[in-house]
Amino acid sequence: MSFFIQAIGFGLVTAAVLALAGVGLTLQFGVTNYANFAYGDMMTLGVYLTWVFFAIAHLTFVLALLLALVCMAAICVATAEVIMRPFVLRGSPPLILLIVTFGVSLILNSIILAIWGAGSEAFQLPGTQPLDLGPFLLTPLQLLIIGTSVAAMFVVHLLLTRTSMGKRMRAVSDNRELARVSGISPTPVIRATWALTGVLATLGGVALAVDASQFSPGLGEGFLFAIFAVVILGGVGKPYGAMLGALVVGVVTEVIGLWIPQYKLDVAFVVLIVVLLFRPEGLIRSAGKA
Amino acid sequence: MSAVVALLAAALMYVIIYAILSIGLNLQYGVTGVVNFTYYSFVAIGAFIAGVTSLGHPPAGSGETYILGWTLPFPIPIVAAAIAAGFFGGLLALTAFRRLRSDYLAITTLCAGTVAFDIVNNTTGLFNGPNGIYGVATPLSGQLNVPPQNNFLIMIPIGAVLLAGVWWLAHCIDLSPYGRSLRAVRESRDAAEAFGKDTFWLQLKVMVLGCVIAGIGGALTVEFVGAFNPSAFETVETFVVFSAVILGGPGNNLGVVLGAVLVQGIIIQGSLYLPAFANQELVPAIRNSVIGLLVILVLYFRPQGLVPETRPRIGLMRGRTGSGHSSTPSESAEVEV
Numbered sequence: 001m002s003f004f005i006q007a008i009g010f011g012l013v014t015a016a017v018l019a020l021a022g023v024g025l026t027l028q029f030g031v032t033n034y035a036n037f038a039y040g041d042m043m044t045l046g047v048y049l050t051w052v053f054f055a056i057a058h059l060t061f062v063l064a065l066l067l068a069l070v071c072m073a074a075i076c077v078a079t080a081e082v083i084m085r086p087f088v089l090r091g092s093p094p095l096i097l098l099i100v101t102f103g104v105s106l107i108l109n110s111i112i113l114a115i116w117g118a119g120s121e122a123f124q125l126p127g128t129q130p131l132d133l134g135p136f137l138l139t140p141l142q143l144l145i146i147g148t149s150v151a152a153m154f155v156v157h158l159l160l161t162r163t164s165m166g167k168r169m170r171a172v173s174d175n176r177e178l179a180r181v182s183g184i185s186p187t188p189v190i191r192a193t194w195a196l197t198g199v200l201a202t203l204g205g206v207a208l209a210v211d212a213s214q215f216s217p218g219l220g221e222g223f224l225f226a227i228f229a230v231v232i233l234g235g236v237g238k239p240y241g242a243m244l245g246a247l248v249v250g251v252v253t254e255v256i257g258l259w260i261p262q263y264k265l266d267v268a269f270v271v272l273i274v275v276l277l278f279r280p281e282g283l284i285r286s287a288g289k290a
Numbered sequence: 291m292s293a294v295v296a297l298l299a300a301a302l303m304y305v306i307i308y309a310i311l312s313i314g315l316n317l318q319y320g321v322t323g324v325v326n327f328t329y330y331s332f333v334a335i336g337a338f339i340a341g342v343t344s345l346g347h348p349p350a351g352s353g354e355t356y357i358l359g360w361t362l363p364f365p366i367p368i369v370a371a372a373i374a375a376g377f378f379g380g381l382l383a384l385t386a387f388r389r390l391r392s393d394y395l396a397i398t399t400l401c402a403g404t405v406a407f408d409i410v411n412n413t414t415g416l417f418n419g420p421n422g423i424y425g426v427a428t429p430l431s432g433q434l435n436v437p438p439q440n441n442f443l444i445m446i447p448i449g450a451v452l453l454a455g456v457w458w459l460a461h462c463i464d465l466s467p468y469g470r471s472l473r474a475v476r477e478s479r480d481a482a483e484a485f486g487k488d489t490f491w492l493q494l495k496v497m498v499l500g501c502v503i504a505g506i507g508g509a510l511t512v513e514f515v516g517a518f519n520p521s522a523f524e525t526v527e528t529f530v531v532f533s534a535v536i537l538g539g540p541g542n543n544l545g546v547v548l549g550a551v552l553v554q555g556i557i558i559q560g561s562l563y564l565p566a567f568a569n570q571e572l573v574p575a576i577r578n579s580v581i582g583l584l585v586i587l588v589l590y591f592r593p594q595g596l597v598p599e600t601r602p603r604i605g606l607m608r609g610r611t612g613s614g615h616s617s618t619p620s621e622s623a624e625v626e627v
Contacts, residue, residue, distance in 0.1 A: 098393055228400075
């Protein structure tokens with residue numbers, strides 16, 4: 001029984017990582033209306049940038065992370081402007097946009113491999129000794145991941161509900177044409193979304209790398225399908241759905257992982273298939289995109 | 291002299307395999323518009339099945355473990371590979387084509403590929419885990435007395451015959467009513483449904499067919515190289531086959547074979563002779579970025595590819611309006627638009 005409760009504790013950590021990454025992906029998917037297969041590599045690039053600022057430039061971890069967030073926001077906006085926007089302006093079908101993001105994924109991954117090689121790196125942070133917290137057994141770093149994720153989710157919530165840009169994002173995500181005739185220009189909204197996506201991808205990636213205690217160029221790509229499971233479970237374009245989806249996928253994968261540890265992330269795929277077959281609009285039933 | 295011939299022959303063999311793979315993917319993506327982002331997983335299934343149905347039981351004390359361990363004579367392993375790949379392709383299609391938008395379908399196939407990789411990599415009893423299978427003999431090499439380093443003498447004729455067969459099959463589909471139905475699904479699934487086409491079955495069949503062809507390509511790969519392991523079927527491999535189809539011309543068999551020559555024969559085989567740098571990943575990374583960039587540029591500047599798809603139905607319509615039979619000038623003007 002105690003193993004079971006401990007697994008739920010680890011599930012909360014995985015859910016925290018998935019929520020960070022999933023909200024970033026679902027916001028972008030909703031606003032731009034195409035899936036982004038380069039998201040995993042954007043996460044990985046964010047991790048490597050943080051690592052360069054931290055381990056090579058010897059900045060403090062928080063400063064290194066902040067710098068990486070700014071860089072990744074800029075890189076994501078630039079990628080969207082230079083590569084994706086011409087296709088969108090021409091009215092390319094989603095199929096073509098998907099393949100373009102697949103190409104971006106290959107290019108980003110190649111850049112990472114060319115600069116940093118294929119080996120594993122680690123952040124070497126203190127705080128890896130587990131603490132006994134009632135039924136849970138978590139390290140201070142894992143608690144930090146959960147805290148960061150909850151704080152980030154709160155900020156995203158404030159952004160989407162209290163700021164003008166956040167409200168415009170929701171409007172464009174719900175129905176771009178309706179938003180346009182209401183006087184919302186989609187271009188700045190799409191740019192802001194990509195910047196936010198870059199920030200959340202980096203936070204998710206760094207949380208994943210810290211939780212796994214090491215990382216390699218395949219970090220994000222190997223995790224991407226679990227993030228897609230979260231996004232589709234929550235309903236595309238619905239950040240609160242993604243948070244709920246992250247909680248479900250995180251806890252389910254860790255608990256089932258008690259019996260089949262080497263396949264625990266693959267459980268997310270089963271969740272994805274079940275959702276797609278029986279409830280393609282996601283957990284929260286409303287007029288969605290599916 | 292012989293070394294140069296062997297290198298060129300190996301390059302030719304890879305081009306033949308890629309041409310077969312491109313024709314299979316073209317049936318799915320180019321003709322029908324089905325985005326199968328885990329096409330290479332079916333190549334892997336073909337390679338593993340052809341391996342374990344011809345290798346025999348693992349030698350005692352080698353520590354290798356894999357299923358079956360049969361020693362079936364040529365060409366049964368290739369047939370088994372094709373059937374296995376087609377079976378799993380059908381299985382994926384059954385779950386994925388039920389009611390998915392094209393982008394959800396692409397996500398599902400991508401995820402299925404990651405999971406397939408995980409399962410093969412982590413289950414050592416299946417195909418020997420991360421080490422994969424090795425020591426697969428070239429078919430007929432014993433009977434024909436050909437040394438392993440010259441196995442292209444056997445594999446190139448086998449590959450050429452299979453390529454011709456696959457091309458002929460794809461060509462027949464192109465000209466058949468079935469092929470026109472597939473194109474209708476690509477252009478508009480709703481319109482095809484409205485004309486009474488069962489788009490689910492059309493897509494399922496083309497998924498199986500394309501994966502059968504992938505399985506054949508996988509079987510040829512393992513029989514030529516002699517080994518196959520999970521690291522050989524990461525997502526990037528699928529993208530490389532996609533790049534051959536997109537550069538060559540989706541929907542056109544000649545185009546995608548030309549794409550295979552360009553991507554496999556020139557870019558990939560050519561990059562093998564670039565000098566290595568301190569960072570071993572540098573040359574493959576540059577090569578992959580070039581492929582990714584080329585695909586994006588071609589999709590923007592020449593979406594029809596090098597050899598555009600020929601559209602027989604436009605010719606038919608022109609012929610009909612040209613004869614003047616039962617068409618008013620205003621109708622034929624509409625057709626011209």
